[in-house]
Amino acid sequence: MRLVVVGGVAAGLSAAARARRIDASLEITVIERGPEISYGACGLPYYIEGQVRDLRELIAFTPERFERERNIAVRANAAAEAIRHSRRQVLLAGGEAVPYDRLVIATGARPAGGRIEGALQPHVFKLHTLEDARRLREFLLEKRPRRGAAVGAGYIGLDTAGALRAHGLGVSVVDSGVGVLGRQDPELTEVVAEQLKRFHIEVHLGVNVQAVEPDRVAGIACDLVVLAAGLEPETALAREAGIETGRTGAIRVSERMETNLPGVYAAGDCAEALNLVTGRPDWLPLGTTANKMGRVAGANAAGRRERFPGIVGTSIVRICGLGFGFTGLSAAQARREGFNPVAARIRGLDRPRYFEGRQVTAELVADRATGRLLGGTVTGFEGLEGRVNVIAAALSRRMTVEEFAMLDLAYAPPYAPVWDPLLIAAQQLEKLLH
Amino acid sequence: MRLVVVGGVAAGLSAAARARRIDASLEITVIERGPEISYGACGLPYYIEGQVRDLRELIAFTPERFERERNIAVRANAAAEAIRHSRRQVLLAGGEAVPYDRLVIATGARPAGGRIEGALQPHVFKLHTLEDARRLREFLLEKRPRRGAAVGAGYIGLDTAGALRAHGLGVSVVDSGVGVLGRQDPELTEVVAEQLKRFHIEVHLGVNVQAVEPDRVAGIACDLVVLAAGLEPETALAREAGIETGRTGAIRVSERMETNLPGVYAAGDCAEALNLVTGRPDWLPLGTTANKMGRVAGANAAGRRERFPGIVGTSIVRICGLGFGFTGLSAAQARREGFNPVAARIRGLDRPRYFEGRQVTAELVADRATGRLLGGTVTGFEGLEGRVNVIAAALSRRMTVEEFAMLDLAYAPPYAPVWDPLLIAAQQLEKLLH
Numbered sequence: 031m032r033l034v035v036v037g038g039v040a041a042g043l044s045a046a047a048r049a050r051r052i053d054a055s056l057e058i059t060v061i062e063r064g065p066e067i068s069y070g071a072c073g074l075p076y077y078i079e080g081q082v083r084d085l086r087e088l089i090a091f092t093p094e095r096f097e098r099e100r101n102i103a104v105r106a107n108a109a110a111e112a113i114r115h116s117r118r119q120v121l122l123a124g125g126e127a128v129p130y131d132r133l134v135i136a137t138g139a140r141p142a143g144g145r146i147e148g149a150l151q152p153h154v155f156k157l158h159t160l161e162d163a164r165r166l167r168e169f170l171l172e173k174r175p176r177r178g179a180a181v182g183a184g185y186i187g188l189d190t191a192g193a194l195r196a197h198g199l200g201v202s203v204v205d206s207g208v209g210v211l212g213r214q215d216p217e218l219t220e221v222v223a224e225q226l227k228r229f230h231i232e233v234h235l236g237v238n239v240q241a242v243e244p245d246r247v248a249g250i251a252c253d254l255v256v257l258a259a260g261l262e263p264e265t266a267l268a269r270e271a272g273i274e275t276g277r278t279g280a281i282r283v284s285e286r287m288e289t290n291l292p293g294v295y296a297a298g299d300c301a302e303a304l305n306l307v308t309g310r311p312d313w314l315p316l317g318t319t320a321n322k323m324g325r326v327a328g329a330n331a332a333g334r335r336e337r338f339p340g341i342v343g344t345s346i347v348r349i350c351g352l353g354f355g356f357t358g359l360s361a362a363q364a365r366r367e368g369f370n371p372v373a374a375r376i377r378g379l380d381r382p383r384y385f386e387g388r389q390v391t392a393e394l395v396a397d398r399a400t401g402r403l404l405g406g407t408v409t410g411f412e413g414l415e416g417r418v419n420v421i422a423a424a425l426s427r428r429m430t431v432e433e434f435a436m437l438d439l440a441y442a443p444p445y446a447p448v449w450d451p452l453l454i455a456a457q458q459l460e461k462l463l464h
Numbered sequence: 465m466r467l468v469v470v471g472g473v474a475a476g477l478s479a480a481a482r483a484r485r486i487d488a489s490l491e492i493t494v495i496e497r498g499p500e501i502s503y504g505a506c507g508l509p510y511y512i513e514g515q516v517r518d519l520r521e522l523i524a525f526t527p528e529r530f531e532r533e534r535n536i537a538v539r540a541n542a543a544a545e546a547i548r549h550s551r552r553q554v555l556l557a558g559g560e561a562v563p564y565d566r567l568v569i570a571t572g573a574r575p576a577g578g579r580i581e582g583a584l585q586p587h588v589f590k591l592h593t594l595e596d597a598r599r600l601r602e603f604l605l606e607k608r609p610r611r612g613a614a615v616g617a618g619y620i621g622l623d624t625a626g627a628l629r630a631h632g633l634g635v636s637v638v639d640s641g642v643g644v645l646g647r648q649d650p651e652l653t654e655v656v657a658e659q660l661k662r663f664h665i666e667v668h669l670g671v672n673v674q675a676v677e678p679d680r681v682a683g684i685a686c687d688l689v690v691l692a693a694g695l696e697p698e699t700a701l702a703r704e705a706g707i708e709t710g711r712t713g714a715i716r717v718s719e720r721m722e723t724n725l726p727g728v729y730a731a732g733d734c735a736e737a738l739n740l741v742t743g744r745p746d747w748l749p750l751g752t753t754a755n756k757m758g759r760v761a762g763a764n765a766a767g768r769r770e771r772f773p774g775i776v777g778t779s780i781v782r783i784c785g786l787g788f789g790f791t792g793l794s795a796a797q798a799r800r801e802g803f804n805p806v807a808a809r810i811r812g813l814d815r816p817r818y819f820e821g822r823q824v825t826a827e828l829v830a831d832r833a834t835g836r837l838l839g840g841t842v843t844g845f846e847g848l849e850g851r852v853n854v855i856a857a858a859l860s861r862r863m864t865v866e867e868f869a870m871l872d873l874a875y876a877p878p879y880a881p882v883w884d885p886l887l888i889a890a891q892q893l894e895k896l897l898h
Contacts, residue, residue: 082818418874438778438860442849448474
C-alpha cells in the first residue's frame with residue numbers, strides 16, 4: 031500500500047514516521063515544497079538573536095537521514111500542484127503524478143497579510159522558513175540596520191522584536207488588533223506592553239499596515255521590517271480537490287483526522303482541531319498540536335484506529351526575559367463563547383522568599399454557572415510552563431475550580447511555595463463564585 | 465461560639481484563619497505546645513545549610529501578629545493534656561480547662577524511632593522544630609564536627625545530609641529500609657544513591673539503628689548524628705478522648721475532616737487523607753496537605769460545608785542540586801495495591817539542545833487492565849515540579865495514559881522541547897499497554 035504525505039515539517043513527518051513504525055511494508059513518500067524538512071520554525075527568532083548559532087541545530091532530520099533511517103522517500107523541492115483523487119494521484123509541478131492509496135495533507139500555514147504593498151523590498155522580511163531566517167540574519171549582520179519594525183504582535187513578531195533589540199536596534203511593534211499574542215486579554219496585553227517598554231520596544235496597537243515604504247512603515251522610520259501578521263491555513267491544494275474546510279478556514283477533520291474524501295487525512299496547521307473548552311472546531315497553528323495530529327493521522331492511515339481528542343489552546347512565550355503562558359479562554363474570549371466568566375488574578379512568589387522567590391502572576395477564569403475552569407494565564411520567570419500545563423491538564427478533563435483548588439501539587443523550598451500561586455488564585459476565584 | 469484548635473503550625477493555623485474569615489464573631493483559640501507557631505519545618509535543612517540565614521524567615525506569623533491581625537487568641541507554650549469531650553473542654557498542663565463548642569485537632573506528627581539508645585547525647589539531634597535547628601546549627605559552627613551521619617533516608621535525612629556535606633563534613637546516610645524517600649522504587653533509590661555518591665555521601669540501606677554510640681552509629685565513625693527515621697502521627701491526645709484512628713495509625717476523618725466525635729475535627733499530619741489513586745485512607749504527612757485539610761476543617765467548624773477530596777501523594781526534593789519528584793504509586797506500590805502495573809521510563813531534555821537543555825528522566829506507571837495512569841517520577845534540574853504537577857492533576861481525575869499522551873502542553877524553546885518528556889514517556893507506555 032502506498033502512503034503519500036504532502037508536507038515535510040511537523041505534522042507530515044510525524045505522520046510518515048508513525049505510519050512506518052506501525053507498518054514496515056508501506057511505501058511512504060513525503061512531498062515537500064521547500065529544500066528542508068523537519069525543522070523547528072519556533073526556533074527561528076532564536077537564530078536571529080544568536081542563541082541558535084547554526085540553522086542546522088533546528089533541523090531534526092535531513093531528507094537523506096530520514097530516508098535512510100526510516101525508509102521513507104522524501105521528495106524535497108517538489109511542489110504538489112493538484113490532488114486528482116478519482117485517480118488517487120498527487121500531481122507535481124512539472125507534471126509528474128505520484129500515486130497513493132492513502133494521503134495525508136500536511137500543507138501547514140503561510141504568513142497572512144500577503145497583499146502588503148512594498149513587501150518585496152530587500153529590507154522587508156518574513157520569518158517562516160529557514161531561508162527567511164538566513165536572509166534576515168545576513169541582512170542584520172551585513173547592512174547593520176538601525177531601526178527595525180515588526181508588523182504583528184504574535185509570537186513571531188514579539189520574539190523577533192526581542193531578537194532585534196538584542197542586536198541593538200531601535201524596535202517598534204505594530205499590530206492592527208487591540209491585543210497581543212492573538213488573545214483577547216487586556217491584562218495580558220498591558221503586561222506584555224510594559225515588559226516591551228522596559229526594554230525600549232515601542233508597541234503600536236490598532237494600526238493597520240497596508241504598505242511598507244522604503245524608509246518607514248505606518249509612519250515609523252525604520253530600515254528593517256519583519257512582516258509577522260499571523261498565519262493562515264494553506265488549504266488551496268485541498269480545496270481544489272474538493273476537500274471541505276470549516277468555519278475557521280482550515281480543513282475540517284474527524285477525530286481520526288479524516289477529511290471528507292475517503293482515505294485522505296489532514297493534520298497540522300492546515301487542519302482544524304476540536305477545542306475541548308468551547309466544544310467547537312478551532313484553528314490554533316502550533317507545532318505541538320501539529321505533531322500530535324500527524325501521529326494520529328499516520329496511525330490511522332496505516333490501519334490503526336486512533337483519535338486526536340483536541341486542544342485546549344496552550345501557549346507560552348518569553349519576551350525579553352519574562353515568560354507569558356496561557357491556556358483555555360481569556361475572560362473576553364469566554365464571554366464571546368457564551369459563558370458567564372469570572373476571573374481572579376493574584377501576584378505571588380514562584381518559590382519561598384528565602385529561596386530567591388521571584389514574582390509570578392496567575393489568573394484563572396471560570397464559568398459562573400457551572401464553576402468550571404475555562405482558562406488561565408501565568409507570567410513569571412521560572413516554572414510558569416509547569417503551571418500553565420497544570421491548568422491545561424485540568425481543562426482537558428473539565429475540572430471545576432473547587433477541584434482545582436485542592437490539587438495535590440508538589441512543594442519543596444527550591445521549587446515552589448507551600449501554597450502554589452495556582453492554588454491561591456483558585457481560592458480567590460472560589461470566593462468570587464460563591 | 466467557641467472554636468478551639470490544638471496545634472499551631474500548618475493545619476491548625478490554616479483552620480483558625482479560615483474559620484475567622486468565614487465568621488468574624490467566633491471566639492477562636494489556638495493552643496500550641498511549643499513557643500512558636502506557623503513555621504515551615506521543610507525549610508529547616510536550608511537553615512542548617514545556610515540558605516536560610518535567620519530562622520525568623522521560616523516563620524509566617526508570630527503569635528502576637530496572628531492575634532493582632534486575625535483576632536485569634538494564641539496560647540503558645542501550652543500543652544493540651546486531655547480532651548474532656550463530655551464537658552467540651554481541653555485541659556492544659558497545670559489544670560486550666562479551655563472550653564469549646566467546636567474543636568480542631570491538629571497535633572501533627574513527631575519523629576519516629578524514639579527508642580534509640582543514646583539519643584540524648586549532646587551530638588545527637590532531631591530536626592523537627594525551630595529549636596532543633598538552632599541547636600544543630602550552633603553545634604556545627606561551634607564544635608566543628610568532622611563526620612556526620614543521618615539516620616533515615618527520607619526528605620529530612622537526605623536534605624540534612626546535603627546540608628552537612630555543604631559544611632564540609634564527611635557524611636553517611638543510614639536507613640533500615642531498602643528504598644529511599646519512603647517510596648518502594650528501586651530505580652529511584654538507585655539514582656538518588658548515585659547522586660549522593662557523586663557528592664561523596666555514603667548510603668547504607670537495610671541497616672537498623674538501635675543505638676548511637678559516643679563516636680559511631682551502625683559501625684560508622686561520626687561525631688554528629690541526626691535522627692530522621694521518619695514520622696509518626698501524634699494521636700495520643702485524640703485517642704485518649706475516644707477518637708478513632710485508622711489502619712495507618714492516624715486519626716480517621718470524613719471528607720469534611722470530622723472525627724467520630726460530634727463537633728470535633730482533625731486535620732494535618734495527625735489525620736488520614738483519602739488516597740485518590742488507591743481509593744483508601746492513607747497517611748503522607750506533608751505541609752501542603754496539612755494546609756488544605758486545615759482550611760476545610762476550619763470552614764466546616766465555622767458552619768460551611770466543604771470537603772477535602774484527598775491526595776495523590778505528590779512529593780519533590782532536591783538532593784545535592786538534582787531534583788527528584790514523584791506522585792501516585794511506584795510500580796512496586798501499585799503491585800502491592802492490587803494493580804497490574806506496567807511502567808515506561810525515558811531520558812530526554814528539559815529544553816531544546818540549543819537552549820542548554822539538560823537531562824530529565826520521566827517514568828510513568830499505568831494499570832494494564834484499564835490503561836489508567838497510576839503514578840510517575842521525574843528527575844532533573846529545572847521544570848520537574850511542573851511535570852510532576854501535571855501527573856498529579858491527571859491522577860486526580862483518573863486519566864488514562866491515552867488521554868495523558870495527548871495533553872496540550874506548552875512549548876517554546878526557552879521552556880520545553882516540542883515533545884515534552886512526559887508525552888514521550890506516555891507514548892512509550894502506550895506501546896507497552898497494547
